Amino acid sequence: MENFYLILVIVLFALAISDLIVGVSNDAVNFLNSAVGSKAAPKWVIFLMASLGVLIGATFSSGMMEVARKGIFHPDMFVFSEIMIIFLAVMITDVILLDMFNTFGMPTSTTVSIVFELLGAAVAVSIVKIKTAGGSVVMELSQYINSSKALAIITGILLSVFIAFTVGAIVQYLTRLVFTFKYRGPMKYFGSVFGGLAITAITYFIVIKGMKGSTFASIELANGETVQDWVKHHTGLMLLYSFGFWVVLIQLLRWIFNIKILKVVVLAGTFALAMAFAGNDLVNFIGVPLAGYNSFQAWVADGASNPDTFSMAMLAGKVGTPTYMLLIAGLVMIVTLIMSKKAKSVIATSLDLSRQNEGDERFGSSFAARVIVRGTTKFNKRLNSILPSAVTEGVGTRFQPHTYVAEDDQDPPSFDKVRASVNLVVASILIAIGTSLKLPLSTTYVTFMVAMGTSLSDRAWDRESAVYRISGVFAVIGGWFLTALIAFTVSGLVALLIALSGKFMVFVFVVVAVAMVIRTHTMMKKREKKIAAEDxxxxxxxxxxxxxxxxxxxxxxxxxxxxxxxxxxxxxxxxxxxxxxxxxxxxxxxxxxxxxxxxxxxxxxxxxxxxxxxxxxxxxxxxxxxxxxxxxxxxxxxxxxxxxxxxxxxxxxxxxxxxxxxxxxxxxxxxxxxxxxxxxxxxxxxxxxxxxxxxxxxxxxxxxxxxxxxxxxxxxxxxxxxxxxxxxxxxxxxxxxxxxxxxxxxxxxxxxxxxx
CATH class of the missing domain: 1.20.58.220 (Phosphate transport system protein phou homolog 2; domain 2)
Incomplete structure (x- = not known):
């Protein structure tokens, strides 16, 4: 029996590697679209900064692992054999689901996937357990599911969509009022201050607020104080020094090496967002397998007793995650980031919906989008008739289109570096806040909606493109809700079939998962050939x-x-x-x-x-x-x-x-x-x-x-x-x-x- 469960643990980790690959292919859009879209630097530089961010961010994710262990269900209500069914059902479903979304180039949320898969599998196993004992599902299900925590996570995810869009739109509007599209002039005078504030804000939320979730937060210094306590006591001083350091450094880089300020901000933001992504989302890929491994270790330590009676109460306590495992996961993510072709497909969708210039629209129009555009146009006309003409004309001049891109550029940036900076800074701060509160926010939702908010404020959605862009946003958001429904249903069905048909059904579903991944990979290759064959x-x-x-x-x-x-x-x-x-x-x-x-x-x-x-x-x-x-x-x-x-x-x-x-x-x-x-x-x-x-x-x-x-x-x-x-x-x-x-x-x- 011990060998059987050892095989299951190995299967979990194999699925984790596969999940890392398909998950990063989906989530690469979160931290690459701003730098790639604005062409802030050569791609190898962008990927280098993102890779460093992912590697360091992986060490900040230890605290988030608790979500997979006890965030959705009460582990003390389950035994070892049941926990393994839940974890296997989750990983099998996650690999299939994310790979399907990647193939069709639709950015979805790995966080929503894992939360609803855990919920679906836990509910299915709980129902089987309650029915087997002759109990009432309606009366007893709440004892198994951590409904308050699950509701908090789901609410946080949904609220993040509205908050990210609103904050992104407001910050971009104010930023554009200050710098305009002819930003090179104002940047000479305020650029270093803008860059210093942006990077200091990132430093505060990524390093200081995210410190308590890292693996080295509890390290003791010479005076007996932990790293986390020292940072907490010296926060103000650190922020002051950080602001001064970055202002001076950015200005010197401009004077001596003629390095553009916004390039530094975009690259620093890419690093920060990749770090926030790894710190928040790594749990989505390896949290479940690690929880399964910890469960297996506890069961073996107990003498490999009857798996149908060994309680999983130990998962409710704090279980540390080895740093080397986090770093290995980070390295897998980096390799995938560089090699994945599906990641490019997902990035293209986000850039198509946020680009400043005209071009082919990926999505058609919808009735809801037409109603919104028509209503907004009427409201804008009424507002302009009420406001003094001096105000509307003054604001209009601040948003007068201008580009520094040469007319003969065959592949112009999708938007400028001002918007790219706002995208990265706002998204990384929002995600870091969620991480510090141990709320697994969806990095996809946050970054995508921030990008949509900033493109709206930048007037990228004009009357020629607004209806198509809004339809595209609705399509992506609709896919997010579909993700939740599919994740809950499929994971629940997989767990139910394994629980009723026997544990060897696990291997049947593993084969199905592998077959589907191969099939979607074949579909992707056929699509590439088709595109290559086009005129x-x-x-x-x-x-x-x-x-x-x-x-x-x-x-x-x-x-x-x-x-x-x-x-x-x-x-x-x-x-x-x-x-x-x-x-x-x-x-x-x-x-x-x-x-x-x-x-x-x-x-x-x-x-x-x-x-x-x-x-x-x-x-x-x-x-x-x-x-x-x-x-x-x-x-x-x-x-x-x-x-x-x-x-x-x-x-x-x-x-x-x-x-x-x-x-x-x-x-x-x-x-x-x-x-x-x-x-x-x-x-x-x-x-x-x-x-x-x-x-x-x-x-x-x-x-x-x-x-x-x-x-x-x-x-x-x-x-x-x-x-x-x-x-x-x-x-x-x-x-x-x-x-x-x-x-x-x-x-x-x-x-x-x-x-x-």
């Missing part, structure tokens, strides 16, 4: 031949996709092959998304075509428009065809099938001719191409007349006729736009080369 965007730095090459690739892919969808779609319809039609629909949807993406980026692409004439940009816009119309024609042709087959309506007659096959053969020949002309840039054959299109249009007209005869002879019904005419109509549109696409592409090539 390349035209960049300002591209030479003329590069521009032409990229444009030609877009046109060729449009023609190939059109040919495939039409031929395979008609073939699948004739054979009534639902699986084939689904595959065709995937090709059509992919083509449609690419066409929309290219058309939506027309504005940014045209601004990059600085060397070309107006005609160059004009014909590029036409290429994108015709490509989009081709995608529309295919979609509107394919949708009713699939609907017809899905609902098992009568197939076409033999005569109709014969006509469709002949039409498909002719169109296939036409598309091959088009493809050859585009690839070879042989536009002298355009007249022959138009003649072939006209022949096809004549044949389609003939098909329509044949259908009318069938209608008069009552050989077909209404549904048959509607579908037949719809297919013919959309194919006509497709052919017209295909030729227009080739014409526009020809003219784009001509005028682009004329500007060489």
């Amino acid at each position: 390349e965007d035209i960049e300002e730095a591209d030479a003329h031949e590069q521009i032409l090459e990229k444009s030609s690739k877009q046109v060729v892919k449009a023609i190939v996709a059109s040919s495939q969808v039409l031929a395979l779609g008609i073939q699948g319809f004739i054979k009534e092959d639902r699986n084939a039609l689904k595959k065709v629909q995937e090709i059509s949807d992919t083509f449609s998304k690419k066409a929309k993406r290219n058309r939506d980026r027309v504005y940014s692409t045209v601004t990059k075509l600085t060397d070309g004439t107006l005609e160059t940009s004009h014909f590029y816009v036409q290429v994108m428009e015709h490509k989009r119309e081709m995608a529309h024609a295919l979609h509107f042709m394919l949708a009713p065809v699939i609907f017809h087959v899905e609902n098992n309506h009568k197939p076409f007659t033999d005569e109709q099938v014969k006509e469709l096959k002949e039409m498909t053969s002719q169109i296939d020949t036409f598309f091959n001719y088009v493809l050859h002309a585009v690839k070879a840039e042989n536009f002298d054959e355009l007249e022959q191409l138009i003649a072939k299109r006209d022949q096809l249009l004549t044949y389609l007209s003939k098909m329509e007349k044949s259908q009318i005869k069938r209608i008069k002879n009552k050989l077909v019904n209404t549904r048959n006729s509607q579908l037949f005419f719809k297919v013919i109509s959309e194919i006509e549109h497709l052919l017209l736009h295909t030729v227009n696409l080739v014409k526009a592409h020809r003219d784009f090539i001509k005028y682009t080369r004329d500007t060489k």
